[in-house]
Amino acid sequence: MPAKPSAPAAPAGKATERTGAQIIVDTLIDLGVDTMFGYLGGVVLPLFDRLYDAPIRFIIPRHEQGGCHMADAYARATGKVGVVVATSGPGACNLVTGLATAMMDSTPMVALTGQVRTELIGNDAFQEADTTGITRPITKYNSIVKDVRDLERTIREAFHIASTGRPGPVLIDVPVDVEVSKLRGDGRRAELELPGYRIRTKGHARQLSMAAEAINKSERPVLYVGGGVISANAAEELRTLAEKAHVPVTTTLLGLGSYDQRKPESLDMLGMHGSAYANYAVQECDLLIAVGARFDDRVTGKLATFAPHARTVHIDVDPSSISKNVHVDIPVVGDARYILAELAKEVEHRQRQEWFDKIAEWKKKFPFRYDRDAETIKPQYVIEEVCRQTNNDAIVATGVGQHQMWSAQFYKFTKPRQFISSGGLGTMGFGLPAAIGAQIAMPDATVLDIDGDHSFNMTMTELATAVQYELPVKVCIMNNGYMGMVRQWQELFYGRRYSCSYLTNPDYARVAEALGAVGITVEKKEDVPRAVERMLAETKPCVADFRVEPQENVWPMVPAGKSLDEMDGLDILERLI
């Protein structure tokens, strides 16, 4: 267990009188915060006044949801805690989707919300909402500070909780009277008060040995790797283990980038829209080594028939994740980085020729494919072209839907923190603000938002934010006119009754131009490479509207409730040879 952190001694000169708002700003700076996102309102004006000349870069979105996704993506791109601010009532309520998104995907974030005066709480005061009540189930922890003496410690606790163990969003609600009340000295600083909050990082030595022994004995092992390996910064340790023991690696949607997909051991993504070779390998393996992955139903399909021949090792920092959905034979509770490094010391190299030959056959028979000869623009083609022209090196954010799955299938990721997507909540509208947050974090990187038209519609107003802060984000809209993923389900499971899944879209290039960005419309297949080149060369935010084939489907697909090896679309993929 790591040493319990304590609040550091007060910096010199702080024995003077400070307001709550000043304490917030001083504490954030002391915690290393240099960038924040958020929106103004009456009860946070004291805080914004103190931020006016603070050495913190403040990004104002056009909607609090956008700001929350920006802070989330900033955290995903850097591993640091993302910080978002909102006013009471409507401001705080607008954070709900963003907090739930971060909670589902275990992103370290701190949200600071203003609240009405302490004595008015519960009185239906102007712009009052029960923020802690509303956000309790969608935060790792939340609290309201009613005494300025508790403010600094509570903020320090929030950062500690958000960033340790299984990361997650923490919300601190601060009534405006606490922001303006004055405190001489440092308040009730002492130790962080977190009884019951214990993180196990090292794992049990015996369990570790059992896991290593199981790997050494296995003829057909598979590493099933999730977002936990990325949050643990354990990609290097994963590579060492996989190469040393010679074990194929499949990742979840959120684990993409934790293992270089160009390597021969990579099986790409598994699950509902994962590769056939990953899904078959999981169904036939004799040992499944899950690392920082949570056996989501999009991954397992029908639980009763998931990995039926496998013993299961599960490495996870959160004990409540273990045996939650799938029985685990060898649990190892601890930090993925430490555990993978320890395991690598104990495993032996084995050739496993038969196993790798079988996988090679599946890979040859069922690669991700699409009709390259089609006359229309296939979305997969655009994504492949974007991947080629960015040398597999861009940061890719997405919305939710078919384009998200094609991004996961056709952009080959090589490093962690490169793919930023809402997996657990599946939040349409995440893409553009996420790209903005990532671009703020990584000013020199090429940052793309590969988006669906309807996902983009939800938060496209944030293009104005990208313009204001001169962020060269590139938005590639896979414009099929439909809510494509919904249309696919209606085609396959609702007798092609396309109820309400088609909407009229604006001319996105003109919308982009009106907001001060660059707009490109691409209607012909032969124009795709040049359009991508132009988009990548733009120094302003750029929206490229690719008018893609409207009826394209994502294959393979494990229909909900089916086993992982009962994939639809394999015949279609085979015919495309």
Ligand SMILES: Cc1cc2nc3c(=O)[nH]c(=O)nc-3n(C[C@H](O)[C@H](O)[C@H](O)COP(=O)(O)OP(=O)(O)OC[C@H]3O[C@@H](n4cnc5c(N)ncnc54)[C@H](O)[C@@H]3O)c2cc1C
């Ligand atoms: C339209 C749509 C389709 C989808 N289809 C697929 C699909 O086909 N395949 C797919 O994989 N997903 C798919 N998803 C995403 C899916 O819903 C889940 O979000 C995803 O599978 C969860 O990934 P994960 O298991 O890596 O979990 P995460 O949510 O990333 O959880 C991380 C796990 O790691 C643990 N952890 C965190 N930090 C550490 C640490 N330091 N050390 C050890 N453990 C740690 C956590 O406790 C947790 O258990 C889809 C989503 C959408 C919206």
Ligand SMILES: Cc1ncc(C[n+]2csc(CCOP(=O)(O)OP(=O)(O)O)c2C)c(N)n1
């Ligand atoms: C906020 C939100 N509302 C509804 C949904 C349900 N949903 C999932 S995918 C989808 C359609 C997405 O359409 P689009 O963004 O155009 O992407 P495409 O599937 O066409 O690539 C919908 C409505 C969701 N995931 N998020």
